[in-house]
Amino acid sequence: MRYIEIEKERIPYEFEMEFDGEIYQFEILYNSYGDYFTINLYHNHEPVIIGEKIVLHQPLFDGFEHLDIPMFIVIPYDTTESALRITYENLNEDVFLYVLDKAN
Template identity: 45%
Template sequence: MIIPIQKEQIPNEFEIRLAGELFTFEVHYNAEYDFFTVDLYKSGDVLVLGEKVVYDSPLFDTYSDERFPGVTITPLDRADNEDRVTYSNLGNTVFLYVSDDDG
C-alpha cells in the first residue's frame, strides 16, 4: 500500500485506515529547507507533531506506544535512484510505502 500525498494541497490533512485503525495525518512542507513533516492523530489525540519524512527511515519508528499504527511506513524509491525526500520527488519517484509489521 502507498499513502497518497497531495502536495498541491499542503498543509494536507486526511484520514487513513492502518492495521484496522483510523488515523489522521497532517502533512506539512518546509520550503526553505525542502522537507516534509507529518503530524499523527488518533481519535483526536495528538500522537506526534512534526515527524520529519526522511528517505528510507520508517516514520514513527522511535515510538513504542501501542496507540501508533501497527505498520511500518517508509519513504522509498523502488528504483533506488533517490537518496532523500524532496518536493519534486515525493509522489513522483518517492512514495510512502506501508508494510505490515508482521512481515
C-alpha cells in the same frame, strides 16, 4: 503493497487511514525553506506524534511503539534508487511512502 498518496498541491492537509479497525489522522506539511516534509499523527483527533520528518529509507514513527500508534510501518522508498533525499520534486513521483504491516 500499498502506499500513501501525497497530494502535494494540497499541502498542508489532513487525511484519514484505517489500521486494525481504528481510524488515524495524518497531517502532511512542507518546509519550503529546507525543502523537506513532516508528518503529524493523530488518533481520535488527539496528537500522538508531531513533526516527524520524512527521511528517505527511514521508517516513520520508529521507536514510538509505547505510544498509541497503529501496527504498521511507513517507509519512504525511491523507486529509481537514485535519490539522495526526499524533495518536493521527487515525492510521489519517484519516492513513495510504502505501508507495511508490522506483523509481516
